[in-house]
Amino acid sequence: xxxxxxxxxxxSLMGVILSLSAKPLNGQIxxxxxxSTSSWVKKFSxxxxxxxxxxxxxxxxxxATMLRILPEVQSIMFEDRIIQLxxxxxxxxxxxxxxxxxxxTYRFGIxxxxxxxxxxxxxxxxxLNTPYDFGVDTAVIGGGAILGGLxxxxxxxxxxxxxxxxxxxxxxxxxx
Numbered sequence: 001x002x003x004x005x006x007x008x009x010x011x012s013l014m015g016v017i018l019s020l021s022a023k024p025l026n027g028q029i030x031x032x033x034x035x036s037t038s039s040w041v042k043k044f045s046x047x048x049x050x051x052x053x054x055x056x057x058x059x060x061x062x063x064a065t066m067l068r069i070l071p072e073v074q075s076i077m078f079e080d081r082i083i084q085l086x087x088x089x090x091x092x093x094x095x096x097x098x099x100x101x102x103x104x105t106y107r108f109g110i111x112x113x114x115x116x117x118x119x120x121x122x123x124x125x126x127x128l129n130t131p132y133d134f135g136v137d138t139a140v141i142g143g144g145a146i147l148g149g150l151x152x153x154x155x156x157x158x159x160x161x162x163x164x165x166x167x168x169x170x171x172x173x174x175x176x
Contacts, residue, residue, distance in 0.1 A: 028173070028174040028175045029045075029046065029069045029071060029171065029172070029173050029174070029175065030043040030044060030045055030069070030171070030172040030174070031043070031044040031045075031050070031066065031069055031076065031169060031170075031171060031172075032044075032169070032170050032171070032172045033091055033093070033161065033167070033168075033169055034167070034168060034170065035166060035167055036165070036166050036167070036168070037166060042093060043172070044066065044093075045066075046066050046067065046068060046069060047065065047066065048065070048066055049063060049064065049065045049066075050063070050064065050065075050066060050091070050093075051063045051091070051092040051093070052083075052088045052089075052090060052091050052092065053088070053089050053090035054083065054087045054088055054089060055087050055089055056087070058089065061090075061092060064078040064079065064080075064081075065078065065079065066078065067079060069171055070082070070171075071171045071173040074086070074171060085169050085170070085171065088163055088169060089162065089163055090160060090161065090162050090163060091160075091161050091163055091167075091169065092158055092159065092160045092161070093158070093159055093161075094157060094158055094159075095156065095157050095158070095159060098152055098153070098156040098157040099153050099157040101149075101152055102149045102150065102151070102152035102153025102154070102156070102157055103149065103153060104149070105145050105148050105149030105152060106145070106146055106149025106150060106153065107149070108145050108149070109141075109142045109143065109144070109145025109146035109147075109148075109149060110142075110146060112138070112141055112142040112145060113138075113139070113142035113143075113146075116132075116134050116138045116142065117134070119132050119134075120132070120133075120134040
């Protein structure tokens with residue numbers, strides 16, 4: 001047998017094995033949050049953690065990782081339960097940029113106060129003699145940065161959206 005025929009058999013066998021093991025991918029099914037007045041959408045795929053409120057527990061935010069999205073029955077499967085899309089009343093997601101800026105500002109404020117405290121401590125012990133004095137201005141800069149960072153991270157870093165006539169959740173199935 002020639003070398004070309006051996007490769008033909010090998011590639012044919014590989015093609016048969018691959019075609020028998022093919023199955024639809026879950027990466028083509030999304031949970032989509034959309035606003036009816038704009039073209040803005042946010043997509044969530046299997047494996048992502050989502051935060052939501054349901055009609056049964058209106059006061060508590062629930063957080064769970066999506067295991068499967070079931071487009072046939074308009075449901076999301078989690079580790080311990082299956083929830084219909086109609087049961088979700090509120091949805092929450094994070095803004096990564098706002099959280100990153102908040103963390104950076106918060107850390108700057110802590111570092112500012114720590115280094116100011118170290119310099120003030122070395123001045124008090126007589127190790128380092130500088131004209132620097134830990135005053136109200138230093139505390140305002142450090143405390144303001146800490147409070148600004150916490151505000152940015154907690155208030156501006158999360159978006160809470162009620163699911164109603166203007167905002168809706170739907171399952172987007174892009175499989176063939």
